[in-house]
Amino acid sequence: MAGFKVAIDGPAGSGKSTISKMIAKELGMTHVDTGAMYRAVTLLAIERRINLNDESQYDFLETIQISYHDDQIYVDNRIVEDDIRSKEVTENVSLVSSFPYVRKKMVDIQKNLSTSGDIIMDGRDIGTVVIPNADLKIFLVADVVERAKRRQLEKHKKGFKVDLEKLVEEITTRDHKDSSRAESPLRKADDAIIVDTTNLTVNQSVKKIIELIQSAKGAINE
Ligand code: DC
DSSP states (O other), X not given: OOOOEEEEEOSTTSSHHHHHHHHHHHXXXXXXXXXXXXXXHHHHHHHTTOOTTOGGGGGGGGTOOEEEETTEEEETXXXXXXXXXXXXXXXXXXXXTTOHHHHHHHHHHHHHHHTSSSEEEEESSIIIIIOTTOSEEEEEEOOHHHHHHHHHHHHXXXXXXXXXXXXXHHHHHHHHHHHHOSSSOSOOOTTOEEEXXXXXXXXXXXXXXXXXXXXXHHHHHO
8 A cells, every 4th residue: 555645835934744743653654854864964065175155065865875764864874953043954944955966865865765664754845855745744834933933832842042033033034945946946735725724723733633534534535
């Protein structure tokens, strides 16, 4: 059997990865966080001190293996989960992910991953480009101030103090860059269902999407 495929797209901070991870655990699916892959490329580009604006300098991707297994991102055999969440990576990832060469490399890996078993994949172009034939497509949204508050809370938990207004500005800028780029911009697939998490807790969002998954599965089995 090909497996049940769920595509979750949406803007920065809408809760995609947290929610997808929990759903995957509860339903025994494989979760793939595609944003982590673009972050890994950005981390490598920074570490290698290439000119981030020059697409041709990303050809290091020919020799390096970016892989994703057990809900963990690897660069060759190195686990990079903590390093890819840095401020410097976050500030540059929209630029790096706008290059067609980088996208082609990552989309190839993602398409490959999507063929094995029950998958829940989150990102910006999963329903539109990576798994256009997904069994269920969700477009997760939340008010920008609410998204900034969630980021602020995450940072506080890690011991960092950040200004809310600054976070709103950062998220708005990233949303704009991700939605206006020429190559596979963030947009809702025509057949995606919008889930607004502004007034939902994480558990409520998980419950709502699990209900949508069950009903999509029911429709397939009818
Ligand atoms: O989900 P995230 O915030 O970790 O994603 C980081 C960046 O990667 C995001 O600003 C846009 C880019 N991205 C993308 O272009 N396509 C995807 N499928 C996932 C992420």
